[in-house]
Amino acid sequence: MRAGSRIKSIAARFPGFAAAIRPAAHALIAVATRDNVTWAKHKLGMDTRSQWEKEHDDAAARIEAEAQHHALVMTELARDAAEAKKRLMGALSDPSAFGIGNRASGNAVLMIVVSDLRVDPRVEREARALAAAGYAVTILCPDPTLGKDPGVAVNWGPGVDARFVDWRASHYVSERPGFEGGLLFDIALRVAEALKPLAIHSHDLNTGLVAYALARMTGAHLVIDFHEWTSENVHWDLLTLAWKPYPAEWRQELKALEHRLVLEASASITVSEHIAQAISAEIAGQRSIHLVRNVPNVSIEPTRPYSSLKEVLGVPDGQFLLLYQGGTGPTRLLEPIIEAMAYAPRCVLVVRGPSLDLYGESYRQIARVGGFADRLILLPPVPSRDVVAAANGADAGIYSVLGLGKNFIYAMPNKIFEYAAAGLPVLAADYPEARRFVEVNGLGLTFDPLDPMAIARAINSLIGDATLTDGFRANAAKLICHLKQNDEWEKLVALYRDLPRRSLASRCGQ
Numbered sequence: 001m002r003a004g005s006r007i008k009s010i011a012a013r014f015p016g017f018a019a020a021i022r023p024a025a026h027a028l029i030a031v032a033t034r035d036n037v038t039w040a041k042h043k044l045g046m047d048t049r050s051q052w053e054k055e056h057d058d059a060a061a062r063i064e065a066e067a068q069h070h071a072l073v074m075t076e077l078a079r080d081a082a083e084a085k086k087r088l089m090g091a092l093s094d095p096s097a098f099g100i101g102n103r104a105s106g107n108a109v110l111m112i113v114v115s116d117l118r119v120d121p122r123v124e125r126e127a128r129a130l131a132a133a134g135y136a137v138t139i140l141c142p143d144p145t146l147g148k149d150p151g152v153a154v155n156w157g158p159g160v161d162a163r164f165v166d167w168r169a170s171h172y173v174s175e176r177p178g179f180e181g182g183l184l185f186d187i188a189l190r191v192a193e194a195l196k197p198l199a200i201h202s203h204d205l206n207t208g209l210v211a212y213a214l215a216r217m218t219g220a221h222l223v224i225d226f227h228e229w230t231s232e233n234v235h236w237d238l239l240t241l242a243w244k245p246y247p248a249e250w251r252q253e254l255k256a257l258e259h260r261l262v263l264e265a266s267a268s269i270t271v272s273e274h275i276a277q278a279i280s281a282e283i284a285g286q287r288s289i290h291l292v293r294n295v296p297n298v299s300i301e302p303t304r305p306y307s308s309l310k311e312v313l314g315v316p317d318g319q320f321l322l323l324y325q326g327g328t329g330p331t332r333l334l335e336p337i338i339e340a341m342a343y344a345p346r347c348v349l350v351v352r353g354p355s356l357d358l359y360g361e362s363y364r365q366i367a368r369v370g371g372f373a374d375r376l377i378l379l380p381p382v383p384s385r386d387v388v389a390a391a392n393g394a395d396a397g398i399y400s401v402l403g404l405g406k407n408f409i410y411a412m413p414n415k416i417f418e419y420a421a422a423g424l425p426v427l428a429a430d431y432p433e434a435r436r437f438v439e440v441n442g443l444g445l446t447f448d449p450l451d452p453m454a455i456a457r458a459i460n461s462l463i464g465d466a467t468l469t470d471g472f473r474a475n476a477a478k479l480i481c482h483l484k485q486n487d488e489w490e491k492l493v494a495l496y497r498d499l500p501r502r503s504l505a506s507r508c509g510q
Helices: 003-013 017-032 037-045 049-093 121-132 167-174 182-195 205-218 248-264 273-282 309-313 335-343 356-370 384-390 414-421 432-440 452-464 466-485 488-497 504-508
Strands: 108-112 136-142 160-165 199-203 221-226 234-237 242-245 267-270 320-325 347-352 376-379 396-399 426-429 444-447
Touching: 049 167, 049 182, 049 205, 108 121, 108 182, 108 205, 121 136, 121 160, 121 199, 121 384, 121 488, 136 167, 136 182, 160 182, 167 182, 182 205, 199 205, 205 221, 205 248, 221 248, 248 273, 267 273, 267 488, 273 432, 309 320, 309 347, 320 414, 320 452, 335 347, 335 356, 335 452, 356 376, 384 414, 396 414, 414 426, 414 432, 414 466, 426 432, 426 452, 432 444, 444 452, 452 466
Parallel strands: 108 136, 108 199, 136 160, 199 221, 221 267, 320 347, 320 396, 347 376, 396 426, 426 444
Antiparallel strands: 234 242
């Protein structure tokens, strides 16, 4: 049996297993299936078909054995989660609940997150901004290492207490509907009752229902923060082992929760003007959504100094160094960018980001087949606060993403701000929000994200026209000066400042 078929069979027999082990097994999944389009296009570069089949059949057998053990663990987890879900649902309808905002006071903020805090710059920037304004921020996040690293931690300075909790509390995010996190609610309720927070801050829709229930039970305000437009996003399909838009019924469930949260929250935030307008339009404009873009704090000190990338990597001055910083993998659509290098001979591409242990070999294979392996350099990620300083010495920054849905097409990526903050011209995939921002601010050029030739033309335009490039750099400097004078994160602080407080007397009179 082919490895890809075996993995699909395992996924069908053990629902949830593929999602749980994807961080460890994704290299196999990506190569053994069409999840990674790059490898499919270049797999003939392997020594022999039989070698490939044996290697991945062996790996699939190991995964199947792990699946057997995982099934036992998940049986116990399912029982605990079912009981916890009942408590969550009870909190949503409890007639004795204080109600959202009815007991809000003080300066404590409880953030609920299901992501990897170590590489989540938006959560860090928001937490730091609120802490700097005098708020005491506590963050609860299920352990992204699944318990494998007991020392996992982040240190975001005074006023921010980031706590990694039992990894099992995030199990629900890959299941339909993806927001009934009873175990996370149980953990967070104990913390919230002790903190008596001014507000519960939900990061993304998958923590929205938990935060909603917490706000009802504690009387805190509810702040909803949509990093992603979840109902217009994609999900990992376990049977096809590919990213797909949500099926119609699932999508409607997600939209219903989005609308409910926006209507009942004390305040709602998102990252893109297009997304804010679209969600507001869907609920007939009954509530406005605040726009807080993911702009780096250009005044923050990096964790260490960074020398010029060209010097560190030994790239000659005559070569053009194009930098990609961010997530890697199929949805990032880096394959056409790498393929474009065949048509931009004076360019060196540096890809810096997480998960290159999973996807890096497939990227290298493109470069080997194209004959430019020496012009593709892969680097590990740097801390979120370092991304601007770490871009020192690049000639331009590039952004792209797979246009699978409105969430990607309407995104306003932090990468564009980070490149501009580093003084770099920007090359961006031609999607509405990114195109408008790049063109209005004169930051760079856009390209068809699926066409390597179009990407190469954009790269070569920068290489061949120093005046054009200098103009983009000058405009980036102007933009950053504007952003310094109009601090994006002050919008978040102002939002919190405007939340109504209930006095002790009014609370006692309830």
